[in-house]
Amino acid sequence: MDYDVIVVGGGPTGLAFARSLAGSGLRLAVVERQALDALADPAPDGREIALTHRSVGILGDLGAWARLDPADIAPLREARVLNGSSRFALTFGGTGSGGDRLGQLVSNHRIRRALFQAAEGQNGLTLLAGQTVTDVRTDRDRAVVRLSDGRSLTARLLVASDSRLSEVRDRLGIGASINRLGQSMMVCRVAHDGEHGGVATEWFEHGHTIAMLPLNGRMSSAVLTLPSAAMRQIAGLDPEALGAEITRRYRGRLGAMRPVEEPRVYPLVTTYANHFAATRAALIGDTAVGMHPVTAHGFNFGLQGQATLARLVREAAAKGRDIAAPLLLRRYEMTHRLATRPLYTATALLVGLYTNDRPPMALARHAALRAAAHLPLVRSTVTRMLMQH
Numbered sequence: 001m002d003y004d005v006i007v008v009g010g011g012p013t014g015l016a017f018a019r020s021l022a023g024s025g026l027r028l029a030v031v032e033r034q035a036l037d038a039l040a041d042p043a044p045d046g047r048e049i050a051l052t053h054r055s056v057g058i059l060g061d062l063g064a065w066a067r068l069d070p071a072d073i074a075p076l077r078e079a080r081v082l083n084g085s086s087r088f089a090l091t092f093g094g095t096g097s098g099g100d101r102l103g104q105l106v107s108n109h110r111i112r113r114a115l116f117q118a119a120e121g122q123n124g125l126t127l128l129a130g131q132t133v134t135d136v137r138t139d140r141d142r143a144v145v146r147l148s149d150g151r152s153l154t155a156r157l158l159v160a161s162d163s164r165l166s167e168v169r170d171r172l173g174i175g176a177s178i179n180r181l182g183q184s185m186m187v188c189r190v191a192h193d194g195e196h197g198g199v200a201t202e203w204f205e206h207g208h209t210i211a212m213l214p215l216n217g218r219m220s221s222a223v224l225t226l227p228s229a230a231m232r233q234i235a236g237l238d239p240e241a242l243g244a245e246i247t248r249r250y251r252g253r254l255g256a257m258r259p260v261e262e263p264r265v266y267p268l269v270t271t272y273a274n275h276f277a278a279t280r281a282a283l284i285g286d287t288a289v290g291m292h293p294v295t296a297h298g299f300n301f302g303l304q305g306q307a308t309l310a311r312l313v314r315e316a317a318a319k320g321r322d323i324a325a326p327l328l329l330r331r332y333e334m335t336h337r338l339a340t341r342p343l344y345t346a347t348a349l350l351v352g353l354y355t356n357d358r359p360p361m362a363l364a365r366h367a368a369l370r371a372a373a374h375l376p377l378v379r380s381t382v383t384r385m386l387m388q389h
């Protein structure tokens with residue numbers, strides 16, 4: 001074998017997995033389509049990732065958290081969900097500073113850079129950047145991966161981490177439920193005069209959803225969700241007009257808003273793989289579970305899943321057992337399915353409830369918010385889930 005493990009995709013989850021196997025004695029390769037420069041110093045992509053406490057712990061263990069500049073970490077103290085013009089807000093968290101924060105917000109490109117720095121030079125790890133995987137085959141004995149330069153590499157375990165519309169998943173013959181929602185999400189950093197107090201808001205309005213994620217200083221990440229056709233018009237506005245549009249849609253709650261970065265638009269597609277494992281292969285990150293960003297759990301689940309798989313692989317390697325044994329892969333699949341399916345399903349229901357503006361639905365969501373507010377168990381469960389110690 002050329003390697004013990006080949007990871008396809010050097011995104012944040014693929015890199016985290018490679019890092020999780022540091023010191024295991026396994027020979028690893030990470031194959032990534034992007035050039036080395038883009039991995040080492042990723043460009044901003046507008047995503048602000050809300051990390052749970054558990055994710056912060058994992059990033060700490062991987063040696064990535066300490067590489068972040070504290071000025072680039074924004075505390076998330078409270079989250080409020082609002083519906084239309086109602087003054088009522090469903091609130092999660094909200095107790096203040098320190099360990100009782102809901103979580104932390106960090107830009108995606110900074111997380112990726114920190115993970116790259118942590119993994120760079122790791123013993124036994126080969127980074128094959130600027131290479132696309134064009135084919136994969138697996139059988140009882142090995143996985144064979146073909147690269148765009150014509151080389152074929154072999155390994156005992158293939159790990160696919162090549163995004164939610166994964167080609168490797170297709171080539172492994174694993175199906176997935178893929179939902180193209182016909183909506184797009186625009187993310188844009190904005191400066192404003194008002195104080196956000198570390199409070200994130202998710203506001204479901206007639207015809208759109210707007211969220212405001214609190215960054216350090218008088219700055220927020222505006223996250224606007226609209227049908228894709230309507231989004232094209234807004235994304236093309238000049239910065240002044242875009243600022244006015246966001247201010248209007250947020251009803252001036254934080255004063256006038258000015259974009260400080262290029263807006264980025266993501267068409268919304270959610271995916272859930274039918275299986276997370278096949279012969280000598282496993283799926284991690286968005287390739288296994290492509291969450292809707294509204295519940296901010298895609299990368300949190302990615303970190304959790306890669307940690308589960310890495311633990312099982314390390315244990316098997318330490319005992320001299322097969323690191324891709326069918327039972328091991330089944331255990332990974334079961335554990336990660338149990339961890340992700342409930343929130344994936346709940347998020348789909350939430351999105352259905354909040355993207356349908358017919359009057360009965362608008363009333364239903366108002367009732368649902370009020371009901372949730374009066375059910376302390378629901379609130380404490382959701383808060384615990386969001387915080388995930």
Ligand SMILES: Cc1cc2nc3c(=O)[nH]c(=O)nc-3n(C[C@H](O)[C@H](O)[C@H](O)COP(=O)(O)OP(=O)(O)OC[C@H]3O[C@@H](n4cnc5c(N)ncnc54)[C@H](O)[C@@H]3O)c2cc1C
Nearest residue numbers: 009011012013033050133162163285286296297298299300
């Ligand atoms: C607007 C937005 C906001 C979000 N907010 C949050 C949040 O608050 N909290 C949260 O937890 N998550 C959030 N997410 C989700 C999070 O960004 C993703 O879950 C995460 O980036 C997925 O990482 P990944 O490594 O699995 O996949 P990706 O980042 O998609 O990486 C896949 C990698 O594989 C490479 N690749 C693909 N095909 C090949 C191939 N054939 N050969 C070689 N390389 C290949 C690609 O170049 C890429 O680098 C958000 C997402 C969006 C869009």
